[in-house]
Amino acid sequence: MSRISKDQVKHVAHLARLAVTDEEAEMLTEQLDKIIGFAEELNELDTDNVEPTTHVLELKNILREDEVRNSVSVDEAMKNAPAQKDGQFKVPNILE
Amino acid sequence: MSILDKKISELHQLLHTKELSVTDIVNATFDRIHQVDDKVRAFLTLNEEYSRIKAKQLDERLVSGADRGLLFGMPIGIKDNIVTKGIRTTCASRILENFEPIYDATVVERLTAADTVTVGKLNMDEFAMGSSNENSGFHPTHNPWDLSCVPGGSSGASAAAVSAGEVLFSLGSDTGGSIRQPAAFCGVVGLKPTYGLVSRYGLVAFASSLDQIGPITTSVEDNAYLLQAIAGNDPMDSTSAKVDIPDYLASLTGEVKGLKIGVPKEYLGAGVEPGVKERVMEALKVLEGLGATWEEVSLPHSRYALATYYLLSSSEASANLSRFDGVRYGLRSDNSNNLIDMYKQSRSEGFGEEVKRRIMLGTFALSSGYYDAYYKKAQKVRTLIKEDFTKIFEKYDVIIGPTTPSASFKCGAMTKDPLTMYMNDILTIPVNLAGVPAISVPCGFSDGLPIGVQIIGKHFDEATIYKVAHAFEQATEHHKAKPKL
Numbered sequence: 034m035s036r037i038s039k040d041q042v043k044h045v046a047h048l049a050r051l052a053v054t055d056e057e058a059e060m061l062t063e064q065l066d067k068i069i070g071f072a073e074e075l076n077e078l079d080t081d082n083v084e085p086t087t088h089v090l091e092l093k094n095i096l097r098e099d100e101v102r103n104s105v106s107v108d109e110a111m112k113n114a115p116a117q118k119d120g121q122f123k124v125p126n127i128l129e
Numbered sequence: 130m131s132i133l134d135k136k137i138s139e140l141h142q143l144l145h146t147k148e149l150s151v152t153d154i155v156n157a158t159f160d161r162i163h164q165v166d167d168k169v170r171a172f173l174t175l176n177e178e179y180s181r182i183k184a185k186q187l188d189e190r191l192v193s194g195a196d197r198g199l200l201f202g203m204p205i206g207i208k209d210n211i212v213t214k215g216i217r218t219t220c221a222s223r224i225l226e227n228f229e230p231i232y233d234a235t236v237v238e239r240l241t242a243a244d245t246v247t248v249g250k251l252n253m254d255e256f257a258m259g260s261s262n263e264n265s266g267f268h269p270t271h272n273p274w275d276l277s278c279v280p281g282g283s284s285g286a287s288a289a290a291v292s293a294g295e296v297l298f299s300l301g302s303d304t305g306g307s308i309r310q311p312a313a314f315c316g317v318v319g320l321k322p323t324y325g326l327v328s329r330y331g332l333v334a335f336a337s338s339l340d341q342i343g344p345i346t347t348s349v350e351d352n353a354y355l356l357q358a359i360a361g362n363d364p365m366d367s368t369s370a371k372v373d374i375p376d377y378l379a380s381l382t383g384e385v386k387g388l389k390i391g392v393p394k395e396y397l398g399a400g401v402e403p404g405v406k407e408r409v410m411e412a413l414k415v416l417e418g419l420g421a422t423w424e425e426v427s428l429p430h431s432r433y434a435l436a437t438y439y440l441l442s443s444s445e446a447s448a449n450l451s452r453f454d455g456v457r458y459g460l461r462s463d464n465s466n467n468l469i470d471m472y473k474q475s476r477s478e479g480f481g482e483e484v485k486r487r488i489m490l491g492t493f494a495l496s497s498g499y500y501d502a503y504y505k506k507a508q509k510v511r512t513l514i515k516e517d518f519t520k521i522f523e524k525y526d527v528i529i530g531p532t533t534p535s536a537s538f539k540c541g542a543m544t545k546d547p548l549t550m551y552m553n554d555i556l557t558i559p560v561n562l563a564g565v566p567a568i569s570v571p572c573g574f575s576d577g578l579p580i581g582v583q584i585i586g587k588h589f590d591e592a593t594i595y596k597v598a599h600a601f602e603q604a605t606e607h608h609k610a611k612p613k614l
Contacts, residue, residue, distance in 0.1 A: 037493065049447060049492040050454070051485055052473040061489055064547060068490060071548060072436040072503060075510050085508030086515055088338055088368070089564030090325050090588075095367035109231045113458035122456050127468045 036069045037062060132157045133294045134347075134611070137203060137354050140297075144191060144202055151191065151202035151246070155184040158204040158248055162295045165614045170270050171290035173209050174217045174250040180204070183246045198244030199358050205240060206296040208287045209250040210257055211342065212331040213237055216247070220333050221265040222255045224453050224460045224479025234331020235366065236300060236342050236359045243358040248296060252286035255481045256450065257307055257335045259283050260553040263544055264483045271540070272315060273612040274578055278537040281311030281553075287345050288315040293614055298346040298355055302332055304339045305438050306532075306557025309569035312345055313532035313581025316571045316610060318352050318598070319345045321557075323589045324564035325370035327356075328363030334449040336442035337368070339561045348608060349570065349599040353377035356591060372589050380592035381599040386420030388597065389525045395431040396530030396556055404575025405531045412572045412582045413529065415604050416597065426525065428517040433510050434559040435551060439487075440494050440507035441562075447491030453479065486547065511562050518563040522587045527597055531556055532569040532581035556583065566591050570598045571607040579610075 039062045046053045046061075053061065107120045116123040132140070132154055143149035159177055166172055187202050207213060210220045212230035214237075219225045233241070240247070254264035262270040262285030270286040272278040273293040280289035284301025288311035291299050301308040303321035312319025320343045327342045334340060344355035357377050363369045392413065397406055413423050455461035455475030462474035480488070494503040521528060533553060543550045560567045565588055569581035582601070586594040602608050 045489055045493045049488050050472040050476055052477040072440055075433055075436050075506050078510060080509035083509040083512050085505055086511040090370055112231055113228055115455055115461035124456055125468050125471050
């Protein structure tokens with residue numbers, strides 16, 4: 034049985050905001066199935082009493098003083114914008 | 130001997146006695162780049178005009194006797210996922226083809242303070258995802274030892290440029306082996322520092338819990354110089370550690386008598402080519418001859434590292450790369466008429482195949498109903514892999530094994546099957562998962578291609594790694610071999 038279906042791949046692509054053609058979805062289904070199958074070898078290990086590692090160093094809540102500091106200018110922030118208007122990022126219609 | 134074959138300490142002596150100027154060094158660098166980069170194709174962007182102006186400014190300071198930084202006048206190449214103010218930074222992706230950062234990464238700031246000259250930006254696998262540089266969105270880079278072979282990846286061009294003598298040294302980044310594997314393939318020295326030693330501020334994030342910037346050089350001594358300049362706490366990176374930075378150069382004593390080495394049996398088992406195994410055994414003999422001792426040890430969870438890594442790194446990547454949406458920077462598709470469609474089209478046109486595949490894998494592993502089975506499971510196995518290292522370091526000073534299971538391979542040989550390509554990183558990945566530091570040092574050749582020996586140390590013990598690497602290097606001639614181009 035395959036571990037991931039073509040419909041699932043299309044759903045995941047939507048979540049990831051990627052446009053995939055039918056052909057790409059088919060190829061990705063096959064490749065992801067193989068990779069996930071490989072990853073399932075982790076199930077050989079009993080990890081019931083193992084804590085997950087999210088970070089290798091023992092760091093907790095790095096805080097700093099809440100001070101006013103210089104920030105980038107509007108011009109700088111807009112420097113790489115693909116489209117802009119009146120110092121703001123311009124995007125296509127959100128409401129139709 | 131060319132100027133560019135010299136070490137930093139030798140060049141500084143020549144600058145000091147005025148036998149050489151910074152302009153001479155920078156000119157020699159660009160001469161070499163123009164001579165060989167057509168073949169190697171390491172650079173994505175050259176910073177020539179600025180470099181020559183900077184060289185002149187530094188020469189004026191040389192004459193006036195002003196203070197000089199640790200890396201005064203030294204030309205450097207920087208991997209193109211480290212942001213440089215006003216110099217195009219692409220991550221070798223079409224999605225950032227025209228991106229000009231508005232600030233410098235902390236490492237770049239520190240290099241500037243040390244008086245280096247940034248000569249250009251180096252090619253890589255797109256967003257650091259790959260082991261061969263064939264995933265660059267622009268063009269592949271070639272291995273200077275055999276142009277039909279890959280330089281490794283993802284910092285393939287950072288290693289190739291140093292190996293080809295185009296730059297004295299470079300910065301790369303290492304998420305699962307991306308500094309050490311190309312350093313091994315190209316016959317140069319590459320260090321992945323302890324997670325948290327070097328600031329990641331301004332490193333375009335791939336997998337934030339694994340990424341680390343590190344130096345690639347021709348000698349261990351130069352490597353220590355470069356780390357000295359970039360290591361240390363940075364308030365701009367909350368994961369950057371608050372630790373004292375030792376004098377790394379002081380650790381290069383050549384003295385390894387009594388040092389205890391652990392050699393994991395999993396690192397010399399099936400899948401590791403005989404030529405690689407032989408070179409590593411010879412390296413251990415050299416260290417034995419210098420008074421170190423070694424014993425076989427076990428990292429029992431090594432075989433689970435690859436699967437753990439691909440689940441965790443892809444999950445983190447899928448979150449990190451969501452920032453590329455065509456709104457604030459980067460490519461925006463013209464083929465859309467609403468917002469969601471614009472996101473989808475921009476990302477699909479801008480990202481390459483491997484990047485999309487990993488975003489898909491990561492999104493799947495994090496999606497509702499699969500999170501516990503894949504992502505959380507991998508985080509738990511990561512704990513087991515980390516504990517393997519902790520146990521060995523209770524008894525041993527360093528762990529030694531090969532950097533890669535084989536030498537470099539032909540371009541195109543592994544592009545068909547992603548899983549086969551992933552196997553390249555099987556000996557480097559556990560180090561990133563455990564967060565420990567490791568270096569790859571040249572230890573000879575197999576069928577004419579360079580092999581690297583990997584020396585792994587305890588958290589924040591780069592000094593011991595350098596000590597061992599330097600002692601080995603000085604006792605052998607491997608580092609003196611240069612590719613013919």
